[in-house]
Amino acid sequence: MDWWVWLLIVVLVIGIAVAGFAWLQAKRRSGGVISGGPGARGGNGPDAA
Amino acid sequence: MSVLMRATEVIRRPVVTMAGEAVAQVKDIVYEGDGGHVGGFTLAGRGMFAGPLKVGLAWESVSALGSDALMIRDEEVVESIEQVVSRSAARRGDVLGSRVMTDDGTELGTITDVILDVTEVADVIGYEIDSSPALGKDGRRVLIPLPDTLSISGEALMLPSAATEFVSDDLAGFGAAVQEFRTRLAGGGAT
Numbered sequence: 053m054d055w056w057v058w059l060l061i062v063v064l065v066i067g068i069a070v071a072g073f074a075w076l077q078a079k080r081r082s083g084g085v086i087s088g089g090p091g092a093r094g095g096n097g098p099d100a101a
Numbered sequence: 102m103s104v105l106m107r108a109t110e111v112i113r114r115p116v117v118t119m120a121g122e123a124v125a126q127v128k129d130i131v132y133e134g135d136g137g138h139v140g141g142f143t144l145a146g147r148g149m150f151a152g153p154l155k156v157g158l159a160w161e162s163v164s165a166l167g168s169d170a171l172m173i174r175d176e177e178v179v180e181s182i183e184q185v186v187s188r189s190a191a192r193r194g195d196v197l198g199s200r201v202m203t204d205d206g207t208e209l210g211t212i213t214d215v216i217l218d219v220t221e222v223a224d225v226i227g228y229e230i231d232s233s234p235a236l237g238k239d240g241r242r243v244l245i246p247l248p249d250t251l252s253i254s255g256e257a258l259m260l261p262s263a264a265t266e267f268v269s270d271d272l273a274g275f276g277a278a279v280q281e282f283r284t285r286l287a288g289g290g291a292t
Binding site: 073074075078080081082083084085086087 | 133
């Protein structure tokens, strides 16, 4: 394959990884209303930190 | 001055110091089920790639909870997350998504939001719920008042059955409905 095809693939992979990480962090930043100590059920409790 | 607001409106609100620096954003609201009020907040970072922080904010450290930001004196007032969350040990878990039942065994629906009455403290005065058929509201989201003191334990949140008589469709007038409900309970008229 031509070099620019490889470059395109690398750029796409890095772009998808960065976007995925940003999405994951945004999801972890959003929370809820919790009651009680660490170990809250669900993914949004303080243990998710 | 008393202001009614939904808890989910506070989530993601920036935390700003008196020097004008946005240091974090609100992640979770910590509900002290024993006392029926907000005990504090867990925090998350502000940047695109920032995640949850390992620090929290006790309610006593909040200078003001405004419509656009949560104000604090400076960054010194943040505490470790364990100090904030361990203040409420009544029940573990998310309040949102929990079922609400009356003391006569009727399921009223699942909680979609928590209604706060913010003064010097942030009292939890009601829930917004996706109503069940038993409530006769065609599955709509409605507001249901809470008693003055509410102990949270177990999977479902229990309410006196009289609460179903004081259901509101929106925040306008909900404060009055809560007062009437609590007056009824204080008078021993709850059935």
